[in-house]
Structures are given as structure tokens and as C-alpha cells.
Amino acid sequence: MRSIVSFYFCYLLCLCLGIACIVLVTTWNSKWRGGFAWDGSSLQFNWHPVLMVTGLVVLYGNGAVLYRVPLTWGQNKLPWKLLHAGVMLLALICSVLGLCAVFDFHNANKTQNLYSLHSWIGICTTALFTLQWVLGLAGFLLPCSPMSFRKLLKPAHVWMGGSILILSVVSCISGINEKLFFALKGTTNGTQPYANLPPEALVANSFGVLIVLFGLVILKILSNPHWQRQEASEDVSYSVSATNLLMS
Amino acid sequence: MRSIVSFYFCYLLCLCLGIACIVLVTTWNSKWRGGFAWDGSSLQFNWHPVLMVTGLVVLYGNGAVLYRVPLTWGQNKLPWKLLHAGVMLLALICSVLGLCAVFDFHNANKTQNLYSLHSWIGICTTALFTLQWVLGLAGFLLPCSPMSFRKLLKPAHVWMGGSILILSVVSCISGINEKLFFALKGTTNGTQPYANLPPEALVANSFGVLIVLFGLVILKILSNPHWQRQEASEDVSYSVSATNLLMS
Numbered sequence: 001m002r003s004i005v006s007f008y009f010c011y012l013l014c015l016c017l018g019i020a021c022i023v024l025v026t027t028w029n030s031k032w033r034g035g036f037a038w039d040g041s042s043l044q045f046n047w048h049p050v051l052m053v054t055g056l057v058v059l060y061g062n063g064a065v066l067y068r069v070p071l072t073w074g075q076n077k078l079p080w081k082l083l084h085a086g087v088m089l090l091a092l093i094c095s096v097l098g099l100c101a102v103f104d105f106h107n108a109n110k111t112q113n114l115y116s117l118h119s120w121i122g123i124c125t126t127a128l129f130t131l132q133w134v135l136g137l138a139g140f141l142l143p144c145s146p147m148s149f150r151k152l153l154k155p156a157h158v159w160m161g162g163s164i165l166i167l168s169v170v171s172c173i174s175g176i177n178e179k180l181f182f183a184l185k186g187t188t189n190g191t192q193p194y195a196n197l198p199p200e201a202l203v204a205n206s207f208g209v210l211i212v213l214f215g216l217v218i219l220k221i222l223s224n225p226h227w228q229r230q231e232a233s234e235d236v237s238y239s240v241s242a243t244n245l246l247m248s
Numbered sequence: 249m250r251s252i253v254s255f256y257f258c259y260l261l262c263l264c265l266g267i268a269c270i271v272l273v274t275t276w277n278s279k280w281r282g283g284f285a286w287d288g289s290s291l292q293f294n295w296h297p298v299l300m301v302t303g304l305v306v307l308y309g310n311g312a313v314l315y316r317v318p319l320t321w322g323q324n325k326l327p328w329k330l331l332h333a334g335v336m337l338l339a340l341i342c343s344v345l346g347l348c349a350v351f352d353f354h355n356a357n358k359t360q361n362l363y364s365l366h367s368w369i370g371i372c373t374t375a376l377f378t379l380q381w382v383l384g385l386a387g388f389l390l391p392c393s394p395m396s397f398r399k400l401l402k403p404a405h406v407w408m409g410g411s412i413l414i415l416s417v418v419s420c421i422s423g424i425n426e427k428l429f430f431a432l433k434g435t436t437n438g439t440q441p442y443a444n445l446p447p448e449a450l451v452a453n454s455f456g457v458l459i460v461l462f463g464l465v466i467l468k469i470l471s472n473p474h475w476q477r478q479e480a481s482e483d484v485s486y487s488v489s490a491t492n493l494l495m496s
Contacts, residue, residue, distance in 0.1 A: 112443040117425045117456040159471075163464050166414055170421050170460060177365045177422040181429055195360040208365040209372075212418060216411050223407075223471065 003226045004070050010221050011069065017214040018058040024207035025053045032200040033183070038101075040108030047101035049175065055094025056125065056168040057211055061218040063087035064161050068227045077229075085133075085141055092133055095126050118178050122171040125164060132160050162222055169215040176208045251474045252318050258469050259317065265462040266306040272455035273301045280448040281431070286349075288356030295349035297423065303342025304373065304416040305459055309466040311335035312409050316475045325477075333381075333389055340381055343374050366422040373415040380408050410470055417463040424456045 029036065029046040036050075037043035066072070066084045099122075106113050114123060139145050139153040180201055186193025194201050221227060277284065277294040284298075285291035314320070314332045347370075354361050362371060387393050387401040428449055434441025442449050469475060 115443050115445050115449065117421060117428065117453045120453055120457065121421065121460060159468065162467075162471075166417070166464070166467070167460065169414070170418050173365060173369065173418050174422040174425040178425055178429060180365065181426060195363045197363050201363065205365045205368055209368060212369060212415065216414070219410075219414070220407065223410075 007068065007070060007221070007224075007227050010217055011065065014061060014065065014214060014217045014221065017210055017217060018062060021058055021207060021210050021214055022050075022054055024203060024210065025050050028200065028204050028207060032203075038104075040104060042105070044101055044108075045105040048098050048105070049172075049179070051094045051098030051101060052122070052168075052175070053172060053211065055091040055098060056129065057165075057172060057214065059087055059091035059094060060129070060168060061165060061214060063091060064165065065218060065221045067229050068221050068224075070227075073229050081140060085137060088133055088136070092129060095129065099123070099126060116174075116178065118171060118174040121167060122175065125167040125171050128160065128167070129164050132157065132164060158222075162219060165215055165218060169211055172211050173208050176204055176211075180204055255316065255318060255469070255472075255475050258465055259313070262309060262313065262462060262465045262469065265458055265465060266310060269306055269455060269458050269462055270298075270302055272451060272458065273298050276448065276452050276455060280451075286352075288352060290353070292349055292356075293353040296346050296353070297420075297427070299342045299346030299349060300370070300416075300423070301420060301459065303339040303346060304377065305413075305420060305462065307335055307339035307342060308377070308416065309413060309462060311339060312413065313466055313469045315477045316469050316472075318475075321477050329388060333385060336381055336384070340377060343377065347371070347374060364422075364426065366419060366426050369415060370419040370423065373412060373419050376408065376415070377412050380405065380412060406470075410467060413463055413466060417459055420459050421456050424452055424459075428452055 029050055033046050034043055036046050038047070063084055066080060066087065067077075072080050103113055105111075114120065135153060136157055139150050139157070180194050184191060184194035184198065184201060186196070191200075192198035197205075277298055281294050282291055284294050286295070311332055314328060314335065315325075320328050351361055353359075362368065383401060384405055387398050387405070428442050432439060432442035432446065432449055434444070439448075440446035445453075
């Protein structure tokens with residue numbers, strides 16, 4: 001009982017942190033960076049942080065801990081699997097759109113793509129997430145996938161899941177840091193330099209700290225063995241129920 | 249047996265990655281950033297990445313996985329505890345010296361301290377590491393520490409250990425990214441801009457990728473339950489042997 005209460009405390013914390021991250025990244029880009037558009041201008045770039053954080057951090061993190069919610073434990077796993085895959089697909093779509101926003105902006109402004117360490121790690125994270133999603137679909141949702149493949153894939157899927165979250169956080173923090181050095185030079189439009197910590201810098205730095213906290217709470221939930229769903233013979237029963245579902 | 253072979257493969261990998269990280273950060277700062285000095289110049293700043301990566305990433309990571317080495321399992325834990333504490337103290341000293349290097353450099357050049365997201369996360373990481381080391385000493389090395397405190401502290405110590413490593417990696421990547429944007433502006437001394445990916449940028453970006461890989465391998469080792477030392481009644485026997493050691 002105490003373990004379940006602790007879980008829901010952590011879960012509530014990660015929900016609040018996730019919402020706070022989305023609110024802060026949207027506020028930052030609408031209030032201080034001029035808002036949003038899809039026209040090749042810097043307003044198109046502003047979609048990049050919003051979509052990457054919403055997809056690759058908040059939706060991804062919440063999708064990753066879905067099976068840990070005790071409410072789902074006694075129930076058939078299939079609907080939760082579909083929800084897990086659905087949330088992760090939404091996260092993937094947001095991430096790909098977020099990449100399109102920055103590539104389009106760079107191309108429209110004849111800026112080179114993929115040269116910074118932030119971009120190297122970011123693109124690897126999205127590529128690994130895509131691979132993880134496709135393998136997850138093939139291994140755990142297609143009823144024809146052999147049990148041996150499923151057993152082989154599961155520990156790798158769990159490990160890759162945590163690693164992708166860490167990579168996402170690393171990408172986001174280096175991206176926010178980079179953006180603030182680019183934007184707050186203190187030379188144009190009367191903006192203060194980053195070193196003076198103007199309100200924009202305080203909000204964006206705090207947003208970065210919340211992303212790190214969100215990532216650590218999600219990893220805490222994922223790593224606690226008391227919060228893991230007991231799998232015993234479930235994959236077999238899922239296999240049967242999924243086949244029934246697809247054949248009915 | 250297979251599990252032990254896998255462990256030593258991961259351990260060898262993390263040793264090689266750690267050495268490669270130290271070689272690359274030293275090469276980057278000696279070959280392209282002018283080398284090292286302790287005189288308030290940019291050559292003093294160059295100690296910052298070298299000391300932080302050596303301390304907060306490589307030594308820290310290797311200290312964290314010490315208990316996982318199967319060779320140590322059958323033996324008295326106390327010498328390994330002392331080695332763990334010693335390696336972590338060395339890591340802490342390197343990190344504090346690395347911070348002194350950058351604070352001294354900023355102060356000598358009248359640059360503000362602690363305004364970037366990189367610096368916020370970096371300073372929190374070092375503060376948490378210091379707290380972790382002091383609590384670890386009080387809880388696990390002082391023979392007078394009560395067993396109830398030790399039992400309470402252990403899961404928090406293990407969890408904080410992994411979190412500090414993640415924070416270290418986040419700090420390093422944002423710091424490398426920031427440094428390259430500062431250093432490779434392509435306007436002075438005929439240096440090429442970062443966007444052209446000159447050899448320095450390639451080396452420093454690759455060094456960043458190696459840090460991430462090192463962190464992920466260490467976390468993989470820490471999270472594998474098959475590679476954990478069985479603790480059963482060891483803390484009690486340690487308590488007795490430590491008391492004997494200190495009283496003898």
C-alpha cells in the first residue's frame with residue numbers, strides 16, 4: 001500500500017512536471033521569441049523546441065511509465081499495449097515534425113544542418129526512437145511475432161527505452177543552452193545579454209531544470225522493481241487474445 | 249558464466265571509452281585551444297573540461313561500478329568500500345579543481361559566473377556529488393553509523409549515484425556544445441566556423457558522443473541485477489570488521 005502511494009506521488013509529480021515543461025517552452029517561444037508560423041522564418045524554428053519537448057520528453061516519458069500504473073495491473077494488457085504504442089507514435093510524430101521545423105528553417109536560411117553536438121545527439125535520439133518503435137510494433141503487437149523474438153527483444157526494449165529518455169534530456173538541455181547564447185547576445189533590439197540573466201533567460205533556464213527533473217522522476221519510476229507489472233504468462237495470454245482480436 | 253563474460257565485455261568497453269574521453273579532451277585543449285596554464289587566461293579555462301570529464305565522468309563512472317566486478321564478490325567488502333570512497337574522493341577533488349579553474353578564469357576576466365543552463369546544472373551536479381560523498385562516508389564507512397540509517401540511505405545512495413552520472417553527462421554535453429559555439433566563430437585567426445565542421449569540431453563532437461556512450465554503458469552495468477553483489481548479511485559483518493580495523 002505504501003509502495004502504491006509512493007508511486008502515485010511520483011506519477012503526479014511527473015504529470016505536473018510534464019505540463020509545466022510544455023507551458024514553459026510555449027510561453028518562452030510565444031512571449032520572448034515572437035510566436036509561431038510555418039514560413040521558413042525564425043517563427044518556424046520556434047516550433048522545434050515546443051514539438052521536441054512535447055514529443056521526445058513529455059509524451060515519451062508518460063508513454064514509458066504507462067505499464068507501471070497499478071490501476072492497469074489486474075487488467076488485460078492488450079489495450080494498455082495499444083495505448084503505449086499510440087502515445088509513443090504521437091511522440092514520434094511530434095519529434096519528426098519538430099525536426100522538419102528546424103531543417104526547413106535552416107534550408108530556407110541557407111544554414112548548414114547537423115553540425116553541432118546538440119544536432120548529432122538529437123538526430124541519433126530520434127533515429128533510435130524510430131527504430132525502437134518499429135521493433136516494438138513488430139515484436140510486441142504483431143501476433144505473428146515468435147515468442148523467442150519477443151523474449152530476446154524485451155530487455156533490449158526496456159533498456160533502450162531508458163537510454164532514449166536520457167538522450168532526449170541531453171539533447172534538450174544542450175539545445176536550450178545553445179539557443180539562449182544565440183538569442184541573448186545583448187546587441188540588438190535592446191535585449192539584455194544572457195550573462196545578465198534577463199527574465200527570458202531565467203524562464204528558459206528553469207524550464208531546462210524542470211526537463212532534467214522530469215527525466216529523473218520517469219527513470220526513478222522505471223527502475224523501481226516494486227512498480228513493475230508482473231508478466232508471468234501474460235505474453236502468452238496476450239498472444240492468444242491479440243490473435244482473437246485481429247481474427248474477430 | 250555467460251553473464252560474467254558479458255560483464256567483462258561491458259567493463260572493458262567502459263574502460264576503453266573512459267580512456268578515449270580523457271585522451272580526446274586533452275588533445276582538443278592542447279592541440280586546438282593552446283594548452284594549459286593557471287594564470288587567469290583562457291589556458292586556465294582549458295583545465296575546466298579536462299578536470300570535469302576526468303573527475304565527474306570517468307573516475308566517477310569507474311568508482312560507481314567497482315562493486316559490480318565479480319572478482320570482488322567473494323572477498324571482504326571493506327577494502328573495496330575504501331577503494332570506492334577513495335576513487336570518488338579523487339573524482340570530487342578533480343571536479344572542485346575544475347570548477348576553480350573556470351571561476352578563477354571568469355573572475356580574472358570580469359565575466360559573470362553561473363548564468364548559463366550548463367553552469368546551473370553543472371554546479372548542482374557537483375553539489376549533489378559532494379552531499380552524496382559526505383553522506384556515503386557518514387553512512388557506510390563510519391562504524392558508529394546505525395544500521396537503520398544505513399538501510400535507509402542505501403537505496404537513496406544507489407539512486408542518487410545514477411542520477412549524478414546522468415547530470416554529469418548532461419552538463420558535459422551542454423558545455424562542449426557551448427564552448428564550440430564560443431570558440432569556432434570563424435572570424436578571428438583564420439579559424440573555420442563550427443558550421444563547416446573543421447577538424448576541431450569533429451574531434452570535440454566525437455568526444456561528446458563518447459561521453460554519452462560511456463554514461464550509457466556505466467548505467468547499463470549499474471542496472472543489471474545479475475551483476476549486483478549479494479549483500480545478505482555483509483553490512484553486519486562489515487560493521488564488525490570495520491570496528492575491529494579501527495580499534496586494532
